[in-house]
Amino acid sequence: MKCAETIPTREECLRLMGEYRMLENIISHSLAVTKVALFLSVELNRRGQTIDVRLVEAASLLHDLTKTECLKTREDHAMTGSQLLKRIGYDRVGEIVARHIWLGREGDPSCVCEEEIVNYADKRVMHDRIVSLEERFRDLKERYGKHGKEVYGIENKIFLILQTDPDDLQDL
Numbered sequence: 001m002k003c004a005e006t007i008p009t010r011e012e013c014l015r016l017m018g019e020y021r022m023l024e025n026i027i028s029h030s031l032a033v034t035k036v037a038l039f040l041s042v043e044l045n046r047r048g049q050t051i052d053v054r055l056v057e058a059a060s061l062l063h064d065l066t067k068t069e070c071l072k073t074r075e076d077h078a079m080t081g082s083q084l085l086k087r088i089g090y091d092r093v094g095e096i097v098a099r100h101i102w103l104g105r106e107g108d109p110s111c112v113c114e115e116e117i118v119n120y121a122d123k124r125v126m127h128d129r130i131v132s133l134e135e136r137f138r139d140l141k142e143r144y145g146k147h148g149k150e151v152y153g154i155e156n157k158i159f160l161i162l163q164t165d166p167d168d169l170q171d172l
């Protein structure tokens with residue numbers, strides 16, 4: 001039995017992505033989200049945050065693990081992905097995946113958590129391209145309209161700590 005803190009390695013994540021037959025375009029999206037999330041985590045840690053970088057990497061790679069299947073079943077892939085990951089022993093990764101679309105609760109104003117990083121990085125990647133929140137929300141208006149305010153709050157917090165501009169991510 002694996003403990004709650006078990007985090008899959010990058011290799012194990014890539015293996016799971018294959019095992020659950022993720023569509024190629026969803027894999028490309030997940031790799032781009034991972035790049036953004038890792039960059040933000042490392043930069044935030046350089047400025048005193050204590051983000052678990054390995055955990056962010058695994059959750060970013062696996063955040064859409066069941067999305068391919070859910071395109072057919074119309075299930076909520078944040079929920080089914082989270083349940084699957086918890087079932088195979090990756091509890092903490094599952095918790096982050098559960099909140100990657102909608103964070104659902106206010107975070108600590110001075111501290112950025114892994115959930116916020118993955119949620120925000122996902123919103124900054126449209127397909128496999130880094131975009132502004134504005135552009136991404138134009139694309140996702142129907143699905144994310146009411147959640148827009150939440151993610152702008154995360155953006156403000158992250159970039160207040162980083163003392164850089166959200167547009168700088170475009171050059172990654």
Ligand SMILES: [Fe+2]
Nearest residue numbers: 063064067100
């Ligand atoms: Fe997703």
